[in-house]
Amino acid sequence: MRTEQQYLEGLRDGRVIFYRGERVSDVTTHPSLGVGAAHTAIDFRLADDPAHRDLLLALDPDTQQTISRYFLIPRTFEHLLKRRELIETVTRAAKTTVPLVKEIGTDAMFALMVVTAELGTAGEQYRERVRNFYARCRDEDLTLAVAQTDVKGDRSLRPSKQPNPDAYVRIVEERADGIIVRGAKVHTTNAVYADEMIVLPTRAMGPEDKAHAVAFAVKPNTRGIRFLAAPRGFGMSNAFDNPVSSTTRMVETLTVFDDVLVPWERVFMAGEWQTAGELAKTFVEFHRFTAVSYKTPLLELLVGMAALMADYNGIAKAAHVRDKLVQLVMYLETVRGLTKAAALECQMRAGIAVPGVVYTNAAKYYFAAHYHEMVKQVQDVAGGLVVTAPMREDWENPDTRPDMERYLGGSASATTEQRLRAINLVRDITASDLGGYLELLAIHAEGSLETQKLTILMDADLAPYRDYAKRLAGIPAG
Amino acid sequence: MRTEQQYLEGLRDGRVIFYRGERVSDVTTHPSLGVGAAHTAIDFRLADDPAHRDLLLALDPDTQQTISRYFLIPRTFEHLLKRRELIETVTRAAKTTVPLVKEIGTDAMFALMVVTAELGTAGEQYRERVRNFYARCRDEDLTLAVAQTDVKGDRSLRPSKQPNPDAYVRIVEERADGIIVRGAKVHTTNAVYADEMIVLPTRAMGPEDKAHAVAFAVKPNTRGIRFLAAPRGFGMSNAFDNPVSSTTRMVETLTVFDDVLVPWERVFMAGEWQTAGELAKTFVEFHRFTAVSYKTPLLELLVGMAALMADYNGIAKAAHVRDKLVQLVMYLETVRGLTKAAALECQMRAGIAVPGVVYTNAAKYYFAAHYHEMVKQVQDVAGGLVVTAPMREDWENPDTRPDMERYLGGSASATTEQRLRAINLVRDITASDLGGYLELLAIHAEGSLETQKLTILMDADLAPYRDYAKRLAGIPAG
Amino acid sequence: MRTEQQYLEGLRDGRVIFYRGERVSDVTTHPSLGVGAAHTAIDFRLADDPAHRDLLLALDPDTQQTISRYFLIPRTFEHLLKRRELIETVTRAAKTTVPLVKEIGTDAMFALMVVTAELGTAGEQYRERVRNFYARCRDEDLTLAVAQTDVKGDRSLRPSKQPNPDAYVRIVEERADGIIVRGAKVHTTNAVYADEMIVLPTRAMGPEDKAHAVAFAVKPNTRGIRFLAAPRGFGMSNAFDNPVSSTTRMVETLTVFDDVLVPWERVFMAGEWQTAGELAKTFVEFHRFTAVSYKTPLLELLVGMAALMADYNGIAKAAHVRDKLVQLVMYLETVRGLTKAAALECQMRAGIAVPGVVYTNAAKYYFAAHYHEMVKQVQDVAGGLVVTAPMREDWENPDTRPDMERYLGGSASATTEQRLRAINLVRDITASDLGGYLELLAIHAEGSLETQKLTILMDADLAPYRDYAKRLAGIPAG
Amino acid sequence: MRTEQQYLEGLRDGRVIFYRGERVSDVTTHPSLGVGAAHTAIDFRLADDPAHRDLLLALDPDTQQTISRYFLIPRTFEHLLKRRELIETVTRAAKTTVPLVKEIGTDAMFALMVVTAELGTAGEQYRERVRNFYARCRDEDLTLAVAQTDVKGDRSLRPSKQPNPDAYVRIVEERADGIIVRGAKVHTTNAVYADEMIVLPTRAMGPEDKAHAVAFAVKPNTRGIRFLAAPRGFGMSNAFDNPVSSTTRMVETLTVFDDVLVPWERVFMAGEWQTAGELAKTFVEFHRFTAVSYKTPLLELLVGMAALMADYNGIAKAAHVRDKLVQLVMYLETVRGLTKAAALECQMRAGIAVPGVVYTNAAKYYFAAHYHEMVKQVQDVAGGLVVTAPMREDWENPDTRPDMERYLGGSASATTEQRLRAINLVRDITASDLGGYLELLAIHAEGSLETQKLTILMDADLAPYRDYAKRLAGIPAG
Secondary structure, eight states: OOOHHHHHHHTOSOOEEEETTEEESOTTTOTTHHHHHHHHTHHHHHHTOTTTHHHHEEEOTTTOOEEEGGGOOOOSHHHHHHHHHHHHHHHHHTTTOOOOSSHHHHHHHHHHHHHHHHTGGGGHHHHHHHHHHHHHHHHHTOOEEEEOOBOOSSTTSOGGGOSSGGGSOEEEEEETTEEEEEEEEEEEESGGGOSEEEEOOOSOOOGGGGGGOEEEEEOTTSTTEEEEEOOOSOOOSOTTTOTTTTTOOOOEEEEEEEEEEEEGGGEEEESOHHHHHHHHHHHHHHHHHHHHHHHHHHHHHHHHHHHHHHHHHTOTTOHHHHHHHHHHHHHHHHHHHHHHHHHHTOEEETTEEEOOHHHHHHHHHHHHHHHHHHHHHHHHHHOTHHHHSOOHHHHHOTTTHHHHHHHSOOSTTSOHHHHHHHHHHHHHHHSSHHHHHHHHHHHHTTSOHHHHHHHHHHHSOOHHHHHHHHHHHTOOOO | OOOHHHHHHHTOSOOOEEETTEEESOTTTOTTHHHHHHHHTHHHHHHTOTTTHHHHEEEOTTTOOEEEGGGOOOOSHHHHHHHHHHHHHHHHHTTTOOOOSSHHHHHHHHHHHHHHHHTGGGGHHHHHHHHHHHHHHHHHTOOEEEEOOBOOSSTTSOGGGOSSGGGSOEEEEEETTEEEEEEEEEEEESGGGOSEEEEOOOSOOOGGGGGGOEEEEEOTTSTTEEEEEOOOSOOOSOTTTOTTTTTOOOOEEEEEEEEEEEEGGGEEEESOHHHHHHHHHHHHHHHHHHHHHHHHHHHHHHHHHHHHHHHHHTOTTOHHHHHHHHHHHHHHHHHHHHHHHHHHTOEEETTEEEOOHHHHHHHHHHHHHHHHHHHHHHHHHHOTHHHHSOOHHHHHOTTTHHHHHHHSOOSTTSOHHHHHHHHHHHHHHHSSHHHHHHHHHHHHTTSOHHHHHHHHHHHSOOHHHHHHHHHHHTOOOO | OOOHHHHHHHTOSOOEEEETTEEESOTTTSTTHHHHHHHHTHHHHHHTOTTTHHHHEEEOTTTOOEEEGGGOOOOSHHHHHHHHHHHHHHHHHTTTOOOOSSHHHHHHHHHHHHHHHHTGGGGHHHHHHHHHHHHHHHHHTOOEEEEOOBOOSSTTSOGGGOSSGGGSOEEEEEETTEEEEEEEEEEEESGGGOSEEEEOOOSOOOGGGGGGOEEEEEOTTSTTEEEEEOOOSOOOSOTTTOTTTTTOOOOEEEEEEEEEEEEGGGEEEESOHHHHHHHHHHHHHHHHHHHHHHHHHHHHHHHHHHHHHHHHHTOTTOHHHHHHHHHHHHHHHHHHHHHHHHHHTOEEETTEEEOOHHHHHHHHHHHHHHHHHHHHHHHHHHOTHHHHSOOHHHHHOTTTHHHHHHHSOOSTTSOHHHHHHHHHHHHHHHSSHHHHHHHHHHHHTTSOHHHHHHHHHHHSOOHHHHHHHHHHHTOOOO | OOOHHHHHHHTOSOOEEEETTEEESOTTTSTTHHHHHHHHTHHHHHHTOTTTHHHHEEEOTTTOOEEEGGGOOOOSHHHHHHHHHHHHHHHHHTTTOOOOSSHHHHHHHHHHHHHHHHTGGGGHHHHHHHHHHHHHHHHHTOOEEEEOOBOOSSTTSOGGGOSSGGGSOEEEEEETTEEEEEEEEEEEESGGGOSEEEEOOOSOOOGGGGGGOEEEEEOTTSTTEEEEEOOOSOOOSOTTTOTTTTTOOOOEEEEEEEEEEEEGGGEEEESOHHHHHHHHHHHHHHHHHHHHHHHHHHHHHHHHHHHHHHHHHTOTTOHHHHHHHHHHHHHHHHHHHHHHHHHHTOEEETTEEEOOHHHHHHHHHHHHHHHHHHHHHHHHHHOTHHHHSOOHHHHHOTTTHHHHHHHSOOSTTSOHHHHHHHHHHHHHHHSSHHHHHHHHHHHHTTSOHHHHHHHHHHHSOOHHHHHHHHHHHTOOOO
16 A cells, blocks of 8 residues: 555656646645645545544455455445445545545446446457556556546537537547547546546447547646646635635646547547447446545535534524424435445446446435535525624734624634634635535536436336336226 | 235124214225225235235244234344335335235334333333234234324323313223223224224323323224224225226224223333333334335336326427426435435344434435425326316217217327326326325325424434534534 | 396307216206306306495496406506406405406407407408407407317327327318318316307417417307316315315316307408417416416415414414415415516507516416425325314214314314314315316416426527626627 | 715725724725725716616605605605616616615615604604704715624524623613714625714614614714624636626625714614614615615526526527526516515505515515525536636636637637636636625525515414405304
8 A cells, every 4th residue: 555655756747737827846735736635645644544444445355455445346235335435434534525536536447347348258358458457556556537528519519510529539540559539628636636547438429429439548647638727616715714625625627638649558448439328327327426425524514514503603493493404414314325225226237336326316416406505504504794704814913803702702602713613614615616616516526417317317217117007097008 | 824804804893983974884895995995905915926925924033933024023124125125015016005004013013112122121011011912913913003193182282281181092090900091093094904903102291291101002893992984085986087096095093092991911001101202203213114115106106107198198208298207206216215225224222123213204204395296297297187188977978988089189109098097097196085185194194294304303413513513613622 | 237147047058068978958057067157157246246346347448338347458557457456356255266257258359459450451350350259248248268278189299290180170161151160179167157269279380280270259059069078176075075166166178179160250360370379379478367366365275274274283383384384475475476567567569468478477387386385385284184084974973073072173272163174175175186176277277387487488588688697707799 | 966086085084994904094995895995886977877867866856856866765666666676777787786885775764764753753853863864865965884783692692681791782871962882783784885874773672672772873984983894705806717706896894883972863763672673674674675676687697697608508409408597587587576566565654665575575585595596507507617617827828728729618609718708707606705605695685584484474464364264164254
């Protein structure tokens, strides 16, 4: 197992990152992006922490080696339950911001294993490459990002019909030593903090979209790759005013592939348009399971902030406040319960336990559809001071602190400072750049609300229900 | 195991039932109530059916006898999952109307086992009686009803403060041979079809409510018991117009205890007011799990009817119709998934697996809170003909049938008769006396929406979430 | 002005009505349909009642005669506000069941006036006929029904593409003395109680649908017209158990046109396919305004029943009950307020005040989208006895009445009988055949939810909002 | 009428303002607060603009002078409709951020006129002072803020029971020359930009709260007044990244009264605890009407941004996108329609038209209850780039701009820059510090959701509805 230090060292490899108009020379020491590097390193710190080691590590049945549990291939529903617990626990320790440098990459590898296996002999070569790549990542304890969402251009047009041919990443040349790819992906999370990056197709393809049916792995410092990092969501401010956004970080990039050479042993799909959709979908099923596993700490925090502010404001016994608390608890537990049901109702494919599609998507949809409403409940209990209170500079100014001390206290259960800290937490999580970022994430990360509905409708088999209705209506079957 | 015939025979025991102003002499042959007797007998028919026997029967680990699976004491989460499947399967076979002559009674017995065990030596005598009663019911394959909800009078007053002292069932005398009880219960389901009736307190009691802290079992034909059966919800009509309500039945009664003598060996609580609330609550937890298990076939039918009518009306491809279908599927699967999570997260109490409280109540609340909305979706897809179409007499009248044939057909996927039958099913389930009955049941059976919210708030431990918020805000714990 | 007696006399004209398999000889004395005739006659009773005369009658500015106010052509927003008040008041007096024998007919005539006027000289002949027909109806104080919704067959196909060519009413022959029409309309309300019936197209037509672009007026006893009356929604029962459904009635028919001759002076459109959609839409705008005007008494009753049951159950001070009451009040007032806004923001077309389209449809949509939810609130407050209480026969049976008296009472604010009557009212309105009928009506009468959304999207002009966004974003206009 | 320059000049009067730890010497030139001064001055710019002058100015019937229309006392529903239009129009011109330096102050003065008039002779002295103060403000064209919300301390305790006696502003001494007041108000909007500040009680008071029943007017530079300005919601950034928040501003303050002397002629209530609640409520009714009038431009912008992004992303024809657009339009028009209904149904009190309470509160509640959901719809249509796109510095960097140009474009209807600008606007309004500020404002400004519900329940007269239910149930009245 690698140490935190080894991991961070590995990120200093010349990768090309731009941030707010400037080239970033070292992502681990950059004043803003460095926060994220320290943050994602939590995986390595926890694996080293006796309190968490048993959960973070696992015995690999294939190699009989101790490995990072993220790499453990799920073969039973209990494995999926444990993976859920792993992701939830790490994210909770990471102040609700999932590190996402091992979760998503293993999601992609499991999906590649399933899909290449289901291809039969046609997929044998790819399967072999996936297995080798997986074994190396597992054994070297690497971190991985995934780049899936294409920039898409005009969303009403298919890949091959786009005015800009590179609106979906594509193979521009096949050579003896590999393929040359061109295009760009958006919303790539934490690739700047990963040792490897897996690239997957974003949707089903038709025969004319062949060049866009491409999957592979690359190192982030490969020639031709450029990352344009988004500055949104996390502030540098200070821990008093922004207790979470000042100390954690997630970074999305516009990830540009400027005629990048990918050697054949790293290519997992190259033109098999018939399988592009299945690969995209299978990855997404693993990844939405990851998503609903990492959302719960944030929802626990929503519950906790509402409960805390109810106490501090002296309104914990008001009927409407109790009602809001119970709505928040049900929200949290509905997401968590459906995630467990998704594990329980997994489907075995190629010997791998794939989370139940309907439950996974129902959990994800439920989370996403109600997130804004639940934010509202927290803000409602917290009160208007969340945006009208003075901030740290005033708290530290002897001319103004006495007024704040005197007039911004609440019930006897907290000091004024504690109440202000709680208020600042609510603002940081729900009513700030980070708050807006989390709202967008809720409805767009891991696919939009519409996508989840479509997935459920495709996957749910309505025929038995229709037949049941026929039977009860006295209509012959068929 | 008893046969259907033996079961029905047992109901002809002189029990005192009134229905629509008249005394019912034989509940099995009564033109209206007889439908229900035949319906509840489905438990015995399925136990005898090779296709269902394995699910309906089980090997009792205590006696090594084959028993009705309802009586199998749940000792693992798998037992609860299987019990869920049992209740769902039987209710599906019963056209969505749960028979409820074994489910609820075993819920009550499991709760009595848990609560009397947790009382320690103080409960030893009661525990013994419960065990004996349970063993007899199991071995003789009896059916059981439960009477819990008191009439309550003015709901803003506690039992002992009611102007009518009998607004909650109470002990009016303790004698050497047993207790004399007086009062009445409402909403008692299917007691008229049961061999035994268990009576439980409906709420927590204070010391001054001692006389109301009473639990016992009686035979329905015990002197002093009168049943006033409600006529709502199920019509006698015909299978064309009312395919479900004409062939199934559930009956609620006002169950009057007019100074009924209950021998001591049938008394399970008599004055232990401190335990009344716990018993009521524990029963309800088992019973809400039963409830969310038996709701799913009705929700499957909602999905099925919407899908069928979408086809028959030629609107299956409309985006808004697809959206309604997916909402219905998510509704079904959210209830089902949370029920499975409740089994998975059971709590062991006195060696018995009690379904997880938060998940059970979240499932029940979700079901209840959205039922009307989902009925709306089905009605929306089905169309206005649900209430404006002529009915069977017109369909059979040669003067009018040709007009109906000619003008009431839909898409090519169905004949006019099939479409009318499907429409009639939608009306029967959603827009009729039965439809109204189901709406009320959704929000009142097994406790109101408010009760489920209160239960969740009592059971959920908010402290860890509050502490989590404190930690992230930089507030010291405690 | 005609008297109630004259009106009823006029309905005995040999019209061909079938009901539950039998030909109805006299609609005014028929045991079931006669209830509706007495009910719709309320328009004539109120016009004769000093308490209501000022509202029911109006001075016609054109003729300087006193006319039924329904016929008053709206020329200002105050006229529309008064028309709203008229419809609300009559429906309130009619126990929430709108009589609908003058409202809808005048809606149709106003729409015909507007659309034929906007046709210019092309519509002159039609306009003349409409005016003459209107003048006669007004002067003779006639009642009118409207038949608009075609049977539609496969809804995914246009009129001219239907396998059944008569799935939309059509002209099968043009003759010197008139047109011959064939087909059928569904959901025709109260035509069996009307002196005249106006027939309108149900949708926009294309050139190939020319034969279906037809509008006209006929007397219900015209040769070739048959009514198949739906029996749903209203029970004959008794006033104790069914206080509303036993004494009021609305009747929908399948209205068959079996090669009916319509003389030219009664034809208002015959082949002008370009105008069919505009006529359908304009009628619907008037009629949705009527709809949202007549819904409010039902919503007032929902508020009233919830408030009453809260008192009778002793729960009026519970926070969740108060919350439900305020939700119900807001629901009522949002519908009423938007209706007033629709009047205020009317559009003048051909000198006639047409209710504002967006507000009318927003009111209608809001009503329809939330009706089921509001029914749930009422049922929630009322309690399970709504479907589990014994009924009138038991109340009148001396063997059972004492038990009901003793055990079915609530708080001190009501006798047991009063509580039972209130409970029965809740069941009759929300959990019975009538309850189901009202739910279907809510979402399908006057167009489905989808239709209202489409209408709003067509009518709302988004360009100014888009330009506003551009301006604030710093994007040049255009 | 004053000019913009005269107005700004008036703000340089030595008022004590702190902002982010520093004393502000000149609010009109301060780098951050100065933006707000320029912003609120829009009232004076528009009054001078021929395109808006007719709306901004009015002829005062009392003085026959031209006055700022804000000061026009509403005496008919048309006046209220015009006032609504005034506030909407100015706020639209002000990029959705209401200036609020004349709206709220006139709300307070109208309320003071009504309440002091209703006090009869007891209020004569106060009425006189209010009239004089009003006349001066009107004639000198002054700007006014209102400080109402007390800091409240432990919200479960009444004013006189607070551990901190100053948790509600109070009179600490009555002197010959006036009263001395102590305490603080929170959420005071734009007092730093006003010529005068009116202070009102925040709630109903009991006899023991007498000292807290106080209302008066003060100049912001009065000795003893300190403003601690909140820095939230508006960023200084640049017009590309933050098109709205960088150019508009609203400022809330903690407003401290450190033993401030208020001369008697400026005191409008001093100890009349019986009237405190009525004054608070009446002010709020005027002010919620103002609120729902100024919300609509923001809602127009939500519609506009969604429509624009739908075009730019090439998804304008997707059914779910159209559905979101229509939901947004209905949201906007429901708020606007109910506001118009509130004007139409005004109540005359002391000769002044007070907006209808139920409609005003229903509009406000509807706005507040659904704001987060509507933000979600806009974000859903806009897409994840709202938070993952690079920003202005990258756009201006020649190393990265070509990638952005190439890969961040959408449909042919916009250039990449236009799409980025539109995306930035969406982020600025919905997913930034300003976005969070607007969410909090939606649910807390002008009273919380609970308050609006309580107001409706207090104001709505349920008796007629209850009687209606009784009548239909056959229960005698009374």
